[in-house]
Amino acid sequence: MQDRARTTRRNLLEAAAHLFVERGYVGTSVNDICARSGKTSGAIYFHYSSKEKLALAVVREQFAAWPQLTAHYTASHVPPLERLVALSFEIAGVLCRDVTARAGARLWAERRSIDAVVPTPFAAWTAAATRLLADARSRGELAAGVEPSGTAPALVCAFFGLYSLTGEAAGETELAVRLDQWWRLVLNALQAHPDPAALIARARARVS
Numbered sequence: 001m002q003d004r005a006r007t008t009r010r011n012l013l014e015a016a017a018h019l020f021v022e023r024g025y026v027g028t029s030v031n032d033i034c035a036r037s038g039k040t041s042g043a044i045y046f047h048y049s050s051k052e053k054l055a056l057a058v059v060r061e062q063f064a065a066w067p068q069l070t071a072h073y074t075a076s077h078v079p080p081l082e083r084l085v086a087l088s089f090e091i092a093g094v095l096c097r098d099v100t101a102r103a104g105a106r107l108w109a110e111r112r113s114i115d116a117v118v119p120t121p122f123a124a125w126t127a128a129a130t131r132l133l134a135d136a137r138s139r140g141e142l143a144a145g146v147e148p149s150g151t152a153p154a155l156v157c158a159f160f161g162l163y164s165l166t167g168e169a170a171g172e173t174e175l176a177v178r179l180d181q182w183w184r185l186v187l188n189a190l191q192a193h194p195d196p197a198a199l200i201a202r203a204r205a206r207v208s
Helices: 003-023 030-037 041-047 051-063 065-071 080-097 099-109 123-138 148-166 172-190 196-207
Strands: none
Touching: 003 030, 003 041, 003 051, 003 099, 030 041, 030 051, 051 099, 065 080, 080 099, 080 123, 080 148, 080 172, 080 196, 099 148, 123 148, 148 172, 172 196
C-alpha cells in the first residue's frame, strides 16, 4: 500500500474512532466521518466500502494490540498471578489513553447495532490469562478448586464490565482505583495464600 493511501486509511480510522466514542455507532454517519477526517465519502467507500467495514477495522485495530501486550508477560521468574494483575493494569491504561481502543470497546458493546459479525475481541487475553492461571496452579499459588480454563473468561469479561460501568468520564486514575479494589476481592479467592495488597503493589510497580 502506498504511503498516501496508508495515511488516508489512518485518518479515516482515527476520525471514526473519535466519533464512535463520542456518539456511538448508530449516532455516527458517513458524513460525520467525512467532516471529521476532511476526506470525501468516496475515500471512505474506496478504503472500507461501508460504515460497517470501517467499524470492524476499528475493532480489529484495538484488539490487535492485545497479543503484543500479553507477550510482555511471559517472564517465568515473575509469579504468574502478579503478571496477570500487571497485564490488566496495562490494558486498562491503553483503554484510557488510546481513542481507538476506547472505540473498539464501545463498538463491541454496541455490536448488535452493527450489520456485520463483530469479531470476538478477548481471545488473546483470555488465552494468556488461562496460561497464567495454569502456571500459578502448577506452582501451588492457585487456590484449590480454581479451574484456569473456566476462570480466565470470567475474569476477562468481568474486567471489561468494570471498564464499561466506570464510564468514559472517568480517567485512568479512577479506573485504576476501581481495578485495584476489584483485584483485592478476586485475589482473595484466587490465591492459595491470599495477600492481595502486596501482590497488587508489586504488579502495579511493573507498569508504572
